[in-house]
Amino acid sequence: GEDVEQSLFLSVREGDSSVINCTYTDSSSTYLYWYKQEPGAGLQLLTYIFSNMDMKQDQRLTVLLNKKDKHLSLRIADTQTGDSAIYFCAESIDNAGNMLTFGGGTRLMVKP
């Protein structure tokens, strides 16, 4: 079955870049997603990448996909204290009716 893994915790200083990593097992993934969850809130879609792409950039966010290694990363440039949150990666399997499988989440702490 499919499995999505993330490290639990990342701490960075304000102004530095953050890189949050994710690995997945199912090679038939079609879309891969990054969600952000702030305290006491639901998940908010940050960005997604189609599986035939290597990179996607959206302002301070850069998503890199290494399909051979089944590795997805989210880079946040110039990290701010408002970026402190839990980040979830998720994959959509082509033959699973668009059902998403989520990773366990990475808690990002940004120190001033």
Add this chain to the structure above:
Amino acid sequence: EADIYQTPRYLVIGTGKKITLECSQTMGHDKMYWYQQDPGMELHLIHYSYGVNSTEKGDLSSESTVSRIRTEHFPLTLESARPSHTSQYLCASSEWEGARGYTFGSGTRLTVV
């Protein structure tokens, strides 16, 4: 503005009480989901629906039940609440196909005392 709404945001209730957590969406999405979220962050799918009169159990066994009588409404019911049901409950919806993923509600934080 299209959105997904969960009520209540917070609920503290005594053991043995029956409760219903509400979830409504205005986007016309066919698919809806309920997740239970640990304090340790991980999301567990407990129920989902592919449309009216369709409900399925998710990966995590749950004593809750759901119904889908209208496209926009997907309530979750606990017949007899227990302290082990204390958790954050997140509702989400999605289109049948496409890249947009899930839209999540703000969640209900349930505490059973």
